[in-house]
Amino acid sequence: MNSRRDFLQKIAGSALALPVLSSFAPRELMQADETPYQGPVLRVAILGLGSYGERVAEAMKDCKRAKLVGVISGTPSKVKTWQAKYGIPEKNCYNYENYDQIKNNPDIDAVYVITPNGLHKEQSIRVAKAGKHVICEKPMAVNAKEAQEMVDACKAAKVKLLIGYRMHFEPKTLEIIRQRKAGEFGKVLFFQGLSGFIIGDPTQWRLNKKLAGGGAMMDIGVYSINGSRYMIGEDPIWVTAQETKNNPQKFKEGVDETIQFQLGFPGGAVASCLSTYSMNNLDRFFLNGDKGFAEMAPSTGYGPIKGRTNKGELEYPHVTHQTVQMDEMSDIILQGKQPIVPVDGEEGLKDMKIVDGIFLAVQTGKKVDLKL
Missing domain, CATH: 3.40.50.720 (NAD(P)-binding Rossmann-like Domain)
Structure with missing residues (x-):
């Protein structure tokens, strides 16, 4: 499958x-x-x-x-x-x-x-x-x-x-966040997130509205939503979105095939993202500032993640994401450790508010204000 x-x-x-x-x-x-x-x-x-x-x-x-x-x-x-x-x-x-x-x-x-x-x-x-x-x-x-x-x-x-x-514990991701916090990219202006692949078996739960809550957005698009926030370092304040559905037989009512969405951030940065179940070779983040840039491709796969900035390639060994994640979560739960990028329920809730805003923007064709 x-x-x-x-x-x-x-x-x-x-x-x-x-x-x-x-x-x-x-x-x-x-x-x-x-x-x-x-x-x-x-x-x-x-x-x-x-x-x-x-x-x-x-x-x-x-x-x-x-x-x-x-x-x-x-x-x-x-x-x-x-x-x-x-x-x-x-x-x-x-x-x-x-x-x-x-x-x-x-x-x-x-x-x-x-x-x-x-x-x-x-x-x-x-x-x-x-x-x-x-x-x-x-x-x-x-x-x-x-x-x-x-x-x-x-x-x-x-x-x-x-x-x-x-991804909140992935080394190359964290290095880009460190550089952005240090001002190495200058004023952040733009983020692009591309998340997608061609999904197979039409009977699987990911294409079932009740079990999945949607389609590509709930599965792969959430990576670009969350990635825009930790790459830019802010929470968005508005969203616009457009849906394209070419195969309504496979993607039933309430199950999105492809959605393009745009996010606006309080510091002036904008994000342009794509979530799809109908195109392969889409796993890329790009962050642009007035002094430099960062690119990750692949950006969210199981690894090896590849990253580069205007200063060159990021050279770190591949680590098994879930091993690091579970060790770090142990420290958060048992020792009160604070991660660089939050992984708590409030963090997840923010992403869900953005998902709700995206679906509303698709339905209404209007800009939706976000209050995270």
Whole structure:
């Protein structure tokens, strides 16, 4: 099946992960540390054992500060397979009917929700009410209303809500952010984000309005939305958008095929972005200032990410995004570490407000003001 996961996996190529780079000091490579890690370890259960769940599980084998200890699935055969593959004890295995009982399991700290978008809200709130920290894959919900309910539920339960923004820990991304903050690009004027691929199987959940909440925008377009914010360093204040649909048989009502959208930022910068399920070779960010530029292509795939600025290529080893993400999220949850780019529920909520604004702009043909 040709899906976003296949698309991102192809981008990854055959590059091997090299020594991990500190996501908080992207210019300094960490030397291999043979000293056993003695600090706290985040014990994680994965809810949803699909292809991306397995990618996360494989990446967590190399984590020092996070460990896969449990699974939640509606497919018993998958549970058995994962038990054998990852050494998961029976007492840490749940199905979709009984995982509220996780509240009685002291051996699980957090649950990573990796299911279709339309299920995120209910499942995340159930996890929160069970007293476990929530890590939810992006987009965090199908609209801002649901996202706000998730934020409120986690606050009420006094648990953390983090969103799976793996690019927020990617070294080349962080180096460009560092350079922009240091003023090396001057006044930021323009951002372009291109996110898209040709999607396959028309029966998959990503083309189901109820499960996906939309089409390409909810799947791949959110990368350009989020990328525009961390590359420019501001939140947008208005949006305009236009939709093109050439295949209404495949892309039903409420499932977008291609959307172009424009964002305006308080400092005067503008962004021009494309989200599509009908074109390949689209994974590029470009940031332009009055003193320099930065380009990333690929910009959001599983790696290796490639980046350059007006000063030349960015040379950093490829790191496995999900390994770094889960170790850093362990530090955020257990040690209160503050990431350079937020990954909390409020960050995800902002993206959902922009998504809502994009869909409204498509429907009305008007500029929509954003209040994030």
